[in-house]
Amino acid sequence: MDNRSAEGKEYVLKMAKEHDVKFIWLWFTDILGVLKSFAIDINEMEVALEEGMGFDGSSIEGFARIDESDMIALPDPDTFCLVPWRHREHNAVARMFCDIRHPGGDPFEGDPRYILKRNLKRATDKGYTFYVGPELEYFYFRDDKGTEPLDKGGYFDLTPMDAATDLRRETVLILEQMGIDVEYSHHEVAHSQHEIDIKYTDALTMADNVMTYRLVVKEVAMLNGVYATFMPKPVFGVNGSGMHVHQSLFRGDKNAFHTEDNEYHLTEEARQYIAGLLKHAPEITAVCNQWVNSYKRLVPGYEAPVYLSWARRNRSDLIRVPEYKPHREQATRVEFRSPDPACNPYLAFSVMLAAGLEGIEKNYEVPEPVEENVYEMPEAEREKRGIGTLPSSLWDAIKLTEQSELVRKALGDHVFNAFITNKKIEWDQYRTQVTDYELMRYLPVL
Numbered sequence: 083m084d085n086r087s088a089e090g091k092e093y094v095l096k097m098a099k100e101h102d103v104k105f106i107w108l109w110f111t112d113i114l115g116v117l118k119s120f121a122i123d124i125n126e127m128e129v130a131l132e133e134g135m136g137f138d139g140s141s142i143e144g145f146a147r148i149d150e151s152d153m154i155a156l157p158d159p160d161t162f163c164l165v166p167w168r169h170r171e172h173n174a175v176a177r178m179f180c181d182i183r184h185p186g187g188d189p190f191e192g193d194p195r196y197i198l199k200r201n202l203k204r205a206t207d208k209g210y211t212f213y214v215g216p217e218l219e220y221f222y223f224r225d226d227k228g229t230e231p232l233d234k235g236g237y238f239d240l241t242p243m244d245a246a247t248d249l250r251r252e253t254v255l256i257l258e259q260m261g262i263d264v265e266y267s268h269h270e271v272a273h274s275q276h277e278i279d280i281k282y283t284d285a286l287t288m289a290d291n292v293m294t295y296r297l298v299v300k301e302v303a304m305l306n307g308v309y310a311t312f313m314p315k316p317v318f319g320v321n322g323s324g325m326h327v328h329q330s331l332f333r334g335d336k337n338a339f340h341t342e343d344n345e346y347h348l349t350e351e352a353r354q355y356i357a358g359l360l361k362h363a364p365e366i367t368a369v370c371n372q373w374v375n376s377y378k379r380l381v382p383g384y385e386a387p388v389y390l391s392w393a394r395r396n397r398s399d400l401i402r403v404p405e406y407k408p409h410r411e412q413a414t415r416v417e418f419r420s421p422d423p424a425c426n427p428y429l430a431f432s433v434m435l436a437a438g439l440e441g442i443e444k445n446y447e448v449p450e451p452v453e454e455n456v457y458e459m460p461e462a463e464r465e466k467r468g469i470g471t472l473p474s475s476l477w478d479a480i481k482l483t484e485q486s487e488l489v490r491k492a493l494g495d496h497v498f499n500a501f502i503t504n505k506k507i508e509w510d511q512y513r514t515q516v517t518d519y520e521l522m523r524y525l526p527v528l
Contacts, residue, residue: 090159091131094178098124101164104173108135108155109293110180111194112142113497114372114504115426117293119177120155130157134183139190153190155180161290166259167301179290191496194428198289201432201492204439210331210338212435215265215282215415216292218423219323220299221316222246222274226309229317231274246276253302254278260298262291272320282328282415285431292427314371314422315378322379322386325423327434328404330415331355340414346394346403346451347414356401356416357448358441359434360390363400363420365486366433367472368479368505369493370421374512377475379422382457387419390470391452398456400472420472429493429501436492477509 098106105121108130112118120137122130129135133154140151157178168175182193189196205212224230232246250267257264263281278299280291296312303310315322331338331351339352348356371380379386392401402417421430440446449468456469473479480502483489490498 091128094131094157094159094162095127097162098127098176101174101176103164103176105175106130106157107165107175107177108157108180109177110155110182111293111426111428113192113194113426113429113501115194115293115424115429117297118142121175130155131159134180136185139182152185154183154185154187156183163260163294166256167298167305179293191494192500194426194497195286195289197493197497198286198428198432200494201435202285205331205435208439208442209333211333212285212431213282213330213332213415214285214288214431215280215328216288216421216423216427217277217279217324217326217328218292218295218312219275219277219325220310220312220423221272221323222249222276222303223309223311223316226311232308233269233274246274249302249306249308250276250278252306253299256298256302257295260294262294272317275321275323282330285435289427289431296423312423314373314376314424316375318378323423324379324386324419325421325425325430327418327421327430328415329418329434329438331438337412337414339416340412348403351442352414352416353448354441354446355438356392356403356441357446358438358444359401359416359418360392360449361446362433362437362440362486362488363390363418364470364473364479365482365489366437367420368476368483369433369489369501370425370430371479372425372476372501372505373422374476374508376422376424377473377479380420380472380474388471388474389456389464390472391456392416392448393451393453399452403451429497432492433489436488440488476505476512480505480509 104124106124106127107119107121109117109119122135126135134156135154137153137155138151139153157180161179163177165175165177179195181195182190184190202212222232224232254264254267265279265281267278269276278295280288280295299310312323339349340347341349371377380388382388387398387400389400391399392403393399394403394405400418400420402419404415404417418434452469456464473482484502493501
């Protein structure tokens with residue numbers, strides 16, 4: 083049923099025995115990027131590794147219709163890991179990510195992990211490995227009832243006001259115990275806003291790492307009596323939370339994006355990849371920014387990109403090429419700045435890769451870089467230079483995605499249709515709400 087190595091399965095059973103693991107959490111993700119889990123006893127482990135574990139998929143967002151609700155969760159031995167915050171002297175808990183299968187063994191076309199694997203195969207067939215390094219921002223609040231901050235700190239601050247230093251340190255330690263390398267952690271621009279950057283790796287491992295990271299941040303906050311949120315724009319008037327995604331293609335151990343032949347140190351492939359991202363950015367936005375609230379962040383003036391441009395130094399652009407440091411060829415990359423940390427990483431990485439590969443396959447030409455501040459540029463100047471914009475609402479984004487052959491091909495019909503349907507329902511529910519803003523604005527005068 084599965085070609086996973088006997089060594090991998092053996093390793094899992096050995097580690098479970100060595101660490102006295104009693105329960106294993108089997109993790110997987112629905113189409114909206116919500117982590118799902120069920121636990122099995124260690125005695126079920128061998129059967130789970132060989133045959134998978136059955137579950138009812140009918141109640142999971144985007145998974146299956148009632149008449150085809152039986153699903154199999156097949157654990158991936160490479161993702162076996164102890165869960166540090168549940169560790170006791172006896173009866174440790176471990177987790178493994180699963181691939182979702184039909185009962186007959188075929189991959190389930192609604193499984194986001196399978197969608198990413200399929201897109202990665204497209205890159206592999208061209209000789210590429212897709213590497214990503216996302217920077218996920220988030221907020222700490224006193225509780226989940228409101229947005230009272232823990233501190234008044236600012237960007238990179240290390241002051242007594244940064245009450246979350248210990249929370250970040252504890253989070254980083256747990257992530258590293260789980261085999262997730264962390265590059266940086268620091269205070270972000272807004273009060274009580276923070277960022278932990280995971281060291282770049284292949285996109286499938288990274289998508290699993292993003293799911294783990296979000297849970298660990300929330301668990302550590304909860305254990306310390308506070309609340310962490312990846313909501314893109316929880317506070318009006320201050321910066322929202324983004325997930326800037328650094329990405330590159332490698333051929334073996336050689337960076338396919340790096341050359342010494344021009345000032346940007348970008349190969350023709352890298353420039354075509356950028357062109358693909360720029361051209362298709364509007365239609366992939368609903369996947370990278372999938373919530374009504376996402377579009378409260380994508381507005382001019384709060385560091386979030388709105389305009390379709392690229393540059394090296396300019397942080398108002400959608401795509402930034404970090405400056406090359408001598409002898410750091412491996413680090414040449416492009417940074418896509420519009421996604422937010424509440425997206426489904428499996429689907430977001432899939433559509434970003436699909437857009438970039440489209441640029442390479444069809445020899446797109448990249449426009450001139452824009453080093454000026456695009457926010458301050460007159461509208462007529464932006465039009466003259468052909469600088470378009472991202473969609474400004476979830477509804478605008480849905481309409482663009484619905485017409486996109488690129489996104490349909492990247493996600494497959496099952497996920498594409500379920501995702502569009504789900505987002506239309508969300509938009510309709512939002513559109514028909516009567517908000518506090520409307521009551522404050524209109525009730526006293528109308």
